[in-house]
Amino acid sequence: MSAVATHLEQGHAATHDAHAHHDHAHHSVSFIRKYIFSTDHKQIAKQFLTSSLFFLLVGGAFALFIRWQIAYPGEPIPVVGKWLPDTLVSSGAVQPGFYTQLVTMHATVMIFFVIIPMATGAFANFCIPLMIGTDDMAMPTINMISFWLVPVAGLTIMSGFFVEGGTAAAGWTNYPPLSASGTGHMLWVIGIFLVGFSSILGGMNYLATVLNKRAKGMRMFDLPLTVWALFITSVLQVLGTPVLASAASLLFVDQVFHAGIFIPENLLTPTGGLFPSGANVGSGGGGQPVLFQHLFWFYSHPAVYIMILPIMGVVSDVLATFARKAIFGYKAMVFAVMAIAFLGFVVWGHHMFLSGMSPLLGTTFMLSTIVIAVPSSIKIFNWLGTIWKGNIHFTTPNLNALGFISTFVCGGLSGVFMAIGPIDVYIHDTYFIVAHIHYVLFGGALFGIFAGIYYWYPKMFGKMYNETLGKFHFALTFITFNLCFFPMHMIGVGGHMRRIHDPYVYEFLKPFQPINQFITIFAILMGFSQLILIFNFLWSLKFGRPAPRNPWRANTLEWAAPAHPGHGNFDRDITVYRGPYEFASPESKRDYLPQWIRPAHIEKEEVVAAEKH
Amino acid sequence: MFDFSWNMLTYFPPGISTYSKALDDLFILVYWISVAIFLLVQITLVTFIFKYRTRPGHKSIYYHGNNVVEFIWTLAPTVLFAGLGLYSDEMWKVMKYSSRVPSPDVEIDVVGQAFNWHARYPGADGILGKRHARYRTAQNLFGIDPTDPKGKDDIVLTGEFNLPMNKNIVVHLSSVDVLHSYFLPNFRIKQDAVPGSWIDVWFNGTKAGKYELACAELCGSGHYAMRGVLNLQSDADFAVWMDAKNAAKKAVLAAEAANPQAAAPVPAAPVAAEHGSSH
Numbered sequence: 097m098s099a100v101a102t103h104l105e106q107g108h109a110a111t112h113d114a115h116a117h118h119d120h121a122h123h124s125v126s127f128i129r130k131y132i133f134s135t136d137h138k139q140i141a142k143q144f145l146t147s148s149l150f151f152l153l154v155g156g157a158f159a160l161f162i163r164w165q166i167a168y169p170g171e172p173i174p175v176v177g178k179w180l181p182d183t184l185v186s187s188g189a190v191q192p193g194f195y196t197q198l199v200t201m202h203a204t205v206m207i208f209f210v211i212i213p214m215a216t217g218a219f220a221n222f223c224i225p226l227m228i229g230t231d232d233m234a235m236p237t238i239n240m241i242s243f244w245l246v247p248v249a250g251l252t253i254m255s256g257f258f259v260e261g262g263t264a265a266a267g268w269t270n271y272p273p274l275s276a277s278g279t280g281h282m283l284w285v286i287g288i289f290l291v292g293f294s295s296i297l298g299g300m301n302y303l304a305t306v307l308n309k310r311a312k313g314m315r316m317f318d319l320p321l322t323v324w325a326l327f328i329t330s331v332l333q334v335l336g337t338p339v340l341a342s343a344a345s346l347l348f349v350d351q352v353f354h355a356g357i358f359i360p361e362n363l364l365t366p367t368g369g370l371f372p373s374g375a376n377v378g379s380g381g382g383g384q385p386v387l388f389q390h391l392f393w394f395y396s397h398p399a400v401y402i403m404i405l406p407i408m409g410v411v412s413d414v415l416a417t418f419a420r421k422a423i424f425g426y427k428a429m430v431f432a433v434m435a436i437a438f439l440g441f442v443v444w445g446h447h448m449f450l451s452g453m454s455p456l457l458g459t460t461f462m463l464s465t466i467v468i469a470v471p472s473s474i475k476i477f478n479w480l481g482t483i484w485k486g487n488i489h490f491t492t493p494n495l496n497a498l499g500f501i502s503t504f505v506c507g508g509l510s511g512v513f514m515a516i517g518p519i520d521v522y523i524h525d526t527y528f529i530v531a532h533i534h535y536v537l538f539g540g541a542l543f544g545i546f547a548g549i550y551y552w553y554p555k556m557f558g559k560m561y562n563e564t565l566g567k568f569h570f571a572l573t574f575i576t577f578n579l580c581f582f583p584m585h586m587i588g589v590g591g592h593m594r595r596i597h598d599p600y601v602y603e604f605l606k607p608f609q610p611i612n613q614f615i616t617i618f619a620i621l622m623g624f625s626q627l628i629l630i631f632n633f634l635w636s637l638k639f640g641r642p643a644p645r646n647p648w649r650a651n652t653l654e655w656a657a658p659a660h661p662g663h664g665n666f667d668r669d670i671t672v673y674r675g676p677y678e679f680a681s682p683e684s685k686r687d688y689l690p691q692w693i694r695p696a697h698i699e700k701e702e703v704v705a706a707e708k709h
Numbered sequence: 710m711f712d713f714s715w716n717m718l719t720y721f722p723p724g725i726s727t728y729s730k731a732l733d734d735l736f737i738l739v740y741w742i743s744v745a746i747f748l749l750v751q752i753t754l755v756t757f758i759f760k761y762r763t764r765p766g767h768k769s770i771y772y773h774g775n776n777v778v779e780f781i782w783t784l785a786p787t788v789l790f791a792g793l794g795l796y797s798d799e800m801w802k803v804m805k806y807s808s809r810v811p812s813p814d815v816e817i818d819v820v821g822q823a824f825n826w827h828a829r830y831p832g833a834d835g836i837l838g839k840r841h842a843r844y845r846t847a848q849n850l851f852g853i854d855p856t857d858p859k860g861k862d863d864i865v866l867t868g869e870f871n872l873p874m875n876k877n878i879v880v881h882l883s884s885v886d887v888l889h890s891y892f893l894p895n896f897r898i899k900q901d902a903v904p905g906s907w908i909d910v911w912f913n914g915t916k917a918g919k920y921e922l923a924c925a926e927l928c929g930s931g932h933y934a935m936r937g938v939l940n941l942q943s944d945a946d947f948a949v950w951m952d953a954k955n956a957a958k959k960a961v962l963a964a965e966a967a968n969p970q971a972a973a974p975v976p977a978a979p980v981a982a983e984h985g986s987s988h
């Protein structure tokens with residue numbers, strides 16, 4: 097093909113050669129630079145992906161312990177129970193203190209170390225440079241740091257399991273005063289601060305990259321929705337995360353220096369003593385615990401959109417590709433994402449309807465929250481519009497994307513219940529919330545993440561995953577997911593509180609034990625179904641069929657890069673001539689028309705460029 | 710394994726407060742609207758998946774969207790959801806706005822302490838004595854002002870509380886250590902107990918019986934067991950119970966008066982001037 101490509105390919109082969117024959121010292125340096133402290137966005141994406149998958153298994157294991165205890169309280173955890181130390185279990189059964197650590201660590205791991213790094217670490221890193229047709233991020237070193245903060249933060253938080261008093265146990269929301277003492281909580285705060293910086297650095301980098309490094313001819317409205325979503329998410333990260341960092345810092349000051357920012361006057365400790373606090377006995381005022389909640393949710397509500405918006409983008413791209421049809425209302429989709437992001441900053445109070453804030457404020461938060469269901473609805477309708485009159489291929493990524501729509505609707509609707517203040521009074525802090533969280537974060541974000549992993553697997557690793565295993569994984573996960581989480585709505589409206597070690601202390605919760613057992617059985621099945629994904633992932637790395645350059649016959653720029661792109665990504669100059677969703681365009685005889693094909697070359701070049709392996 | 714019902718109300722514990730019916734109605738209204746939207750979307754999704762599945766000879770169309778449709782499906786949910794929000798606000802006002810709290814027939818203080826609920830009744834004089842956080846100790850959880858004579862006869866109970874039915878009850882809620890949440894499932898009321906603040910909760914129960922009181926906010930390892938019982942009684946039964954408590958308290962006070970040394974030492978109240986200078 098072009099001279100550039102040949103040159104690059106030769107160059108590549110030459111390095112390979114040199115590689116094989118070089119002395120050891122040089123080799124080890126390049127190994128570290130290449131695989132560990134790499135600044136290549138694709139390598140960093142893989143690192144984010146690997147660490148998130150690892151944490152997914154850890155968080156999943158915590159969840160199964162929780163489920164076991166709540167379905168069969170006091171009975172030893174099967175298999176692993178006998179290996180755990182007596183500080184955590186008594187004769188193999190989860191102790192109350194361990195239970196609260198488990199719910200805290202499960203959610204902390206899943207939110208801060210799985211979904212956020214997956215959405216804004218793995219996908220942003222992999223997709224942004226490739227989809228905008230450039231060689232790397234604007235700031236590759238910062239990018240590398242942004243990854244390495246994650247395992248450091250993860251280890252910091254996890255190390256809490258080995259300190260006196262155990263790890264953080266105040267819930268992932270970590271409200272003081274409960275979280276204002278104890279080494280475990282201190283480690284949690286430090287870890288969150290670090291992982292927050294990972295987010296801020298990443299976000300800055302993505303913004304800079306999208307604004308400055310788009311391929312020739314690429315306008316903002318030529319960006320695929322994945323990039324748009326990541327771009328807007330980056331704004332949320334950059335504006336929101338510093339507030340989380342400030343909440344964490346202030347809490348740290350309370351923990352270490354007893355500043356009493358969140359500690360009211362003359363507070364007792366659980367043992368009946370006085371809580372050490374600068375604002376102690378005799379002072380007129382004292383600290384305000386609810387302030388922490390404001391700061392925390394000012395970040396954490398936008399954070400739920402940090403977790404879902406990129407995934408909505410991924411789902412849009414996957415749906416369009418496999419429906420062989422343009423996105424319905426591309427601009428409406430972009431504006432809906434902007435609306436969600438903007439509204440996301442003015443609704444945080446819906447997590448605090450019961451915090452004792454002014455009821456008038458409650459009314460305003462109730463109205464703003466319920467309005468956020470509108471852009472969410474717009475997105476659902478546009479996805480349906482996208483597959484309408486399409487030509488839908490049921491590949492694994494698309495099954496996951498369709499599954500996403502189905503479950504996200506349910507999560508959005510349960511959100512409406514909770515957005516309504518008076519209903520939330522009753523269902524707040526019950527399993528209804530747990531059901532909502534999982535419908536949006538597992539049913540939504542995680543299905544979308546699966547879609548993205550399968551969709552970009554060929555470009556990431558140069559191999560095709562196994563389609564049969566992929567479909568099997570989807571089917572099992574989808575069924576077990578719904579059977580596991582749907583019944584939580586029912587026990588939720590039954591008044592079943594969340595985060596309780598043994599529900600059957602309460603008479604009114606005793607009848608719910610069979611439902612809890614039902615949920616647990618499907619939770620276990622769902623947990624083990626994920627091993628199929630891991631197996632497929634690893635097996636295909638070695639035995640997968642080599643991937644073609646553009647296996648899905650998609651339009652976006654990443655598919656213009658070689659099947660397994662090396663450092664620098666592209667082997668040809670990229671110029672963008674059209675939008676990302678020209679499927680079934682009358683201009684071309686084929687049902688797709690990639691962004692990079694020159695109008696004059698439509699018939700000739702698309703065969704060469706798009707399908708050459 | 711368990712009975713499944715489409716009617717979510719079957720899973721609710723029996724509602725017995727004056728507003729529980731209205732709340733359940735609001736819930737079920739939102740529920741049926743949600744079911745309708747849910748089915749609409751799922752049926753459309755499945756229909757499209759089936760109708761537009763790939764098969765030999767089938768082609769997709771070239772289409773980028775339609776602004777009229779876009780406008781309609783923006784407006785429709787806006788009207789629906791905003792309407793729902795405005796409609797529900799009335800219920801919110803009833804439960805929360807202080808201007809809407811009915812004049813109390815009975816007022817008590819409740820504090821959460823890991824992992825128990827404590828209540829303070831006004832005692833024989835029918836008036837709760839003054840309280841302030843600065844007087845709080847592990848022995849005086851409510852921070853009852855020792856200089857206020859009205860507080861002397863106040864009665865403090867733990868775990869099980871009696872209250873009269875068909876009366877407007879106002880609970881002044883707080884916590885002495887961490888956050889808790891005062892949850893009476895049958896009354897459909899829940900309120901966080903926030904240390905440092907006193908928050909009013911009101912309810913009016915219409916059916917006598919013993920009802921469970923739960924803590925709904927994670928407050929430590931014993932959170933799950935922070936259970937209390939609310940015993941809702943007829944006026945007459947409640948009066949008998951209250952009289953007995955008052956009589957017992959009177960006896961204790963009399964014994965203390967007869968033997969002052971045995972009485973718990975009262976911490977001196979710091980003078981106002983000290984407050985500013987001490988920090």
Ligand code: HEM
Pocket residue numbers: 269400401403404446447465466468469472507508509510511512514515516520523524525529532533536537540541
């Ligand atoms: C239609 C849109 C949505 C609405 C109206 C909505 C509404 C709400 C409300 C009112 C709460 C607070 C409930 C309570 O604590 O009592 C809540 C909790 C939550 N929502 Fe949503 N939500 C929506 C979408 C989402 C999405 C897309 C995500 C994540 C991807 C999400 C994640 C969460 C999480 C994690 C919580 C629980 C936080 C906790 O641990 O307390 N929500 N939602």
Ligand SMILES: [Cu+2]
Pocket residue numbers: 396397400443444446447
């Ligand atoms: Cu929120």
Ligand SMILES: [Cu+2]
Pocket residue numbers: 888889890924925926927928929931932933935
């Ligand atoms: Cu509690």
